[in-house]
Every structure is written in structure tokens, then in C-alpha cells.
Amino acid sequence: MVDKKVAVYSTPTCPWCKRTKEYLTQKGIAYIEYDVAADKARAREMIEKSKQMGVPVTIIDDQVVVGFNQQQLDKLLS
Amino acid sequence: MYDLMIIGGGPAGLAASIYAARKRLKALLISTDIGGQVNRTMGVENYLGYQFIEGPELIDKFQAQVSQYPIDQKVGDKVSQLAKIEGGFEAITDAGNKYQSRVVIFTTGKSPRRLNIPGETEFAGKGVTYCAICDGPIFSGQKVAIVGGGNSALEATLDMVKIAEHVNLISLTPLTGDAILIEKLEEAKNLSLFTEYQSEKIEGRDFVNGIVIKDLKTGQSKRLEVTGVFIEIGLVPNSEAVKGLVELNQWGEIPINGACETKVPGLYAAGDVTDVPEKQIVVAAGEGAKAALQAHRYLQRL
Structure with missing residues (x-):
């Protein structure tokens, strides 16, 4: 598998975030997790990069996926 | 086939x-x-x-x-x-x-039901959210509006008063959620209640910065400064x-x-x-x- 840098911006209470993280784990993808509820700087970074305020946001290299979008994740990870 | x-x-x-x-x-x-x-x-x-x-x-x-x-x-x-x-x-x-x-x-x-008011689609994900449980924590320390009067609106309100600077609860009708939730609202000090108010317009530039609401009893409109609008109307x-x-x-x-x-x-x-x-x-x-x-x-x- 190609080495891609994957980051998930999420909140602890968000079911879709959990689903995104479980999906990545299931696919054997390593990712960095940022809790945007606790980390305001990362929250700002997420909003700047995704131009919106909803979680989860997954950033794969420099590509942004908003929400749990299985098809888009698959495409960017392949 | x-x-x-x-x-x-x-x-x-x-x-x-x-x-x-x-x-x-x-x-x-x-x-x-x-x-x-x-x-x-x-x-x-x-x-x-x-x-x-x-x-x-x-x-x-x-x-x-x-x-x-x-x-x-x-x-x-x-x-x-x-x-x-x-x-x-x-x-x-x-x-x-x-x-x-x-x-x-x-x-x-x-x-989730939509409000169908100006600004709602434009600012979806830019302050307007339909998943309070997901996006709520992003708005900690900020002023927000929650639209709705049923249980999901009341639950979102009770969650948000703990972390937001101020919460405005806007309901078209008197609150319809469970009495036990309505009672809990009374303990919140950073909550303003706008019942029998219609949400008219969500405003902002790149992101939400306010919501315009109308008092159905007087017909007067006013603007609330908020960065988040949580729509919980069924x-x-x-x-x-x-x-x-x-x-x-x-x-x-x-x-x-x-x-x-x-x-x-x-x-x-x-x-x-x-x-x-x-x-x-x-x-x-x-x-x-x-x-x-x-x-x-x-x-x-x-």
C-alpha cells in the first residue's frame, strides 16, 4: 500500500466520527486523530482546510473528505 | 434483471x-x-x-x-x-x-427536516448543523441558536448550555418536549428562551454570524449574534x-x-x-x- 498521511478531525460525541475511524482501522490504515472539541487550534485548522465546521473531517495527504463518505475515502486511499 | x-x-x-x-x-x-x-x-x-x-x-x-x-x-x-x-x-x-x-x-x-429559510443551505456546514451531538463541541465557548421545541432540541440545548457561552432556544410553538427536560432548562443561566418565534433568516459572511427571528405575538423581528445554528425540528x-x-x-x-x-x-x-x-x-x-x-x-x- 502507498504510504499516505491520514488525519481525522473529530469530536468524542460524534457517531459518524466513530464510524469513520472504525472504517479506517478495518482497512488497516494508520491515522492521526485530533479531538477538535478539546484542541481549539486543531479546530481552527480543520475549519480553514475544509472551509466548513462539521465533523468528521478526514485529510488524506492534502485531500479533504467531509463526513463519513466511504466512496471518497476508498478512492483517495487506493 | x-x-x-x-x-x-x-x-x-x-x-x-x-x-x-x-x-x-x-x-x-x-x-x-x-x-x-x-x-x-x-x-x-x-x-x-x-x-x-x-x-x-x-x-x-x-x-x-x-x-x-x-x-x-x-x-x-x-x-x-x-x-x-x-x-x-x-x-x-x-x-x-x-x-x-x-x-x-x-x-x-x-x-432531518429543514427550516427552508434564506441562508440555511448557503451556511450548511458553515455554522448550520443538523447533528448537534456531532458538531456541538466545535461551538464551545461561543454563542449559538437551537431551533426547535421537541425532545431533540431540548436535549441539544441541555448539552450546549454546559459548553457554550450563551444558548438561544427558538421555537415556533410553546415547547413540546418532555416536562422533565423543560424543567432542567430552568437551571441554565446562559439560556434565552424564544418561544412562539419564527426563524426568518440565517446571516453570515464565510460562516454564520447571526439569525433573524420574529416574535409571532408582536410581529417584531430581531437579530441574535450567533456563530452556530442547530436545527432540530424533527x-x-x-x-x-x-x-x-x-x-x-x-x-x-x-x-x-x-x-x-x-x-x-x-x-x-x-x-x-x-x-x-x-x-x-x-x-x-x-x-x-x-x-x-x-x-x-x-x-x-x-
Whole structure:
């Protein structure tokens, strides 16, 4: 598998975030997790990069996926 | 042509998939996602077999079970129209794909209701959210508005008063949620209550910076400075795709009988998109199973 840098911006209470993280784990993808509820700087970074305020946001290299979008994740990870 | 198309991947559609596969039907599951509303549910405490399970985890278990069977799945595409054709039905999707089957089970569930006011679509995800439990924490320390008067609006309010600087609760009617939740609101010091106020407009530049509301008693409008607008005004059935095919009830639900049959022979429906009383995961799963067994019987009679 190609080495891609994957980051998930999420909140602890968000079911879709959990689903995104479980999906990545299931696919054997390593990712960095940022809790945007606790980390305001990362929250700002997420909003700047995704131009919106909803979680989860997954950033794969420099590509942004908003929400749990299985098809888009698959495409960017392949 | 498939024997069966199952349109919708929540508990009803997933249960129907398992029953259809066990009847050896050649089946296709088409859905925008797997899990539907359950993905937005943090805790489930009333699904048989689990005293407590998180929504996404329950869906993973459903999905794992479905994937044991040879069911074709098209996830991430939305059926925009379902039409009757010779010998069955044709589904047309947003992506322009067309699929045909002899019978259909329609299980598309419900989605959050929209306010339909200026600024709502423009600022969706830019301060406007329909998932308070997901996006709420982003707005900690900020001023927010919550629109709605039912239990989900009250629960969102009770969560947000703990972390937001100030919360405005805006309801078109007097609050309709449970008394126990309304009582809890009284303890909050950073809450302003606007009952019998209409939300008129969401304003902002790149992101939301305010909401305009109108006092229905005086007719006066005012603007509240907020960075977040949480819309919690209930759910609407995802029944647009069958509008031309079958008559809907006044709430847009698909009327069914005890056998999950609609008025159109060969078209079955199950779960929250139907007029079944009680929208529950366990009910939707049961209805999906019933619809699949009935669809199988129908196919045998053809």
C-alpha cells in the first residue's frame, strides 16, 4: 500500500466520527486523530482546510473528505 | 434483471437483505449510506440482545452479518426515481445509473427536516448543523441558536448550555418536549428562551454570524449574534423517489398494510419511511424481515 498521511478531525460525541475511524482501522490504515472539541487550534485548522465546521473531517495527504463518505475515502486511499 | 431491489440501508433494508439472501433471491441493495439514522445515535439501549450499544457499532454488526451473504451492494448512490416498467420496476440514481428488478422493498427511512429559510443551505456546514451531538463541541465557548421545541432540541440545548457561552432556544410553538427536560432548562443561566418565534433568516459572511427571528405575538423581528445554528425540528420521510408511483399520507410516509404491501403490487416498504406506528430500530428491522418474506411469497406466485 502507498504510504499516505491520514488525519481525522473529530469530536468524542460524534457517531459518524466513530464510524469513520472504525472504517479506517478495518482497512488497516494508520491515522492521526485530533479531538477538535478539546484542541481549539486543531479546530481552527480543520475549519480553514475544509472551509466548513462539521465533523468528521478526514485529510488524506492534502485531500479533504467531509463526513463519513466511504466512496471518497476508498478512492483517495487506493 | 434482479429478483429484488432493496432501496435504503438502515435497519429495515439490512434485515430485508439478510432474509432475501436466505431465500436465495438475486438481490441488490442500493443506499446513500449504511446505517442511516442509527449512525447519528450515540447509545442504543432497547435493541434486543444489547443492554447498551453505540449506534455505529450496532450498524457494523448488521453490516458484517449482511456481508456474509451474496447480495450486490451499491452504497453511496441515491435512487432519485423509482418507476414501474414491464415485468417490474426501474430505479434511476443521482449518478445516472439504472437498475431493474421484479419486486422492490423501499426502506429509505427519514432525514432531518429543514427550516427552508434564506441562508440555511448557503451556511450548511458553515455554522448550520443538523447533528448537534456531532458538531456541538466545535461551538464551545461561543454563542449559538437551537431551533426547535421537541425532545431533540431540548436535549441539544441541555448539552450546549454546559459548553457554550450563551444558548438561544427558538421555537415556533410553546415547547413540546418532555416536562422533565423543560424543567432542567430552568437551571441554565446562559439560556434565552424564544418561544412562539419564527426563524426568518440565517446571516453570515464565510460562516454564520447571526439569525433573524420574529416574535409571532408582536410581529417584531430581531437579530441574535450567533456563530452556530442547530436545527432540530424533527424528521421527514425520504419518499420523493416514489412520489409519482404511490400515494403518500399527509406526512409524506408510504402507507402499508400488515404485510408491508403498498398499493402498488410488487412494491413493498418497511421502516421509518412508512406509516408504521413507532419508529424504532427493532421495529424497522422486524418490518424489513417481514417485507422480504412477503416479497419472496409474491415472487413465487408470479
